[in-house]
């Protein structure tokens with residue numbers, strides 16, 4: 001499938017500011033955006049566009065996909081590759097930062113471009129799916145590095161590939177590494193749910209030597225519709241567990257009620273909230289980032305309200321390729337005069353916890 005082709009419902013994706021302006025009354029800041037060499041193109045699927053409330057200039061769906069002139073601003077603290085993915089690339093399309101897992105850049109194309117994209121140095125480019133040589137280089141590397149237990153299929157969006165093209169890639173990796181867990185990282189259930197066909201799920205079912213996991217990116221409760229729930233259910237019903245990575249975005253979901261509703265609705269459609277990401281330091285996204293202090297307050301409030309099942313890990317992917325670390329309030333406050341651990345409860349009161357007596361722990365080791 002080419003995402004620029006007409007969709008099953010007969011409508012074409014919105015791929016320019018002109019077609020956007022024909023459908024939406026643009027604000028001054030939106031109208032002032034223009035393409036430069038460094039910008040991410042505009043592309044919005046008709047389905048995702050239909051979720052926008054056109055009467056609301058500050059609509060949270062609109063803010064994720066309609067560009068603003070603020071994107072043309074970048075700061076010295078930002079870069080085009082804040083996670084130093086280029087220097088952590090093992091092959092042209094393979095990022096190997098953690099010993100146990102690696103990320104394969106299947107394609108640079110998405111069905112809809114998110115204005116907060118942290119991989120905009122790559123996404124929205126013109127190289128398309130990995131070439132045969134790029135695939136083979138990544139396959140050889142993963143084949144000889146058996147410490148890699150999980151491979152992320154990411155990009156771009158891997159589900160913009162045709163079933164047969166995607167199958168070719170999956171088959172090659174599973175041929176050399178039948179044990180390899182594959183994480184399909186995709187926003188397609190959110191932005192183009194009609195792409196999740198029975199044929200796709202049937203194809204994945206032919207490669208059962210190790211599990212697939214679906215990693216989606218729902219950022220707002222209004223993205224959970226009949227169509228997106230159905231798309232996710234197709235994976236889950238086929239035995240593919242679903243996890244969600246939300247990006248914390250100013251003016252979209254930087255609100256405890258919105259985030260709590262999102263996480264609870266995800267649980268109700270059998271999707272486990274996995275990460276809540278602090279925005280990466282990518283040029284052109286400062287207007288969408290939330291200060292960490294505010295993020296910590298939101299995390300604290302979510303911790304009070306949500307079940308462990310509904311609670312994501314708030315995390316930041318550190319600059320210069322430092323990798324992901326959890327963010328959050330600390331509940332362990334130190335030790336009391338007897339040496340017992342002191343904790344703050346989520347409501348702010350203090351409790352202590354005693355380690356086993358030294359004598360006892362020695363006995364149990366004997």
Ligand SMILES: *Cc1c(COP(=O)(O)O)cnc(C)c1O
Nearest residue numbers: 095096097098101102103152324
């Ligand atoms: C985020 C990421 C992963 C996966 O990290 P988890 O903490 O296991 O979700 C793997 N490789 C790269 C390069 C990443 O950026």
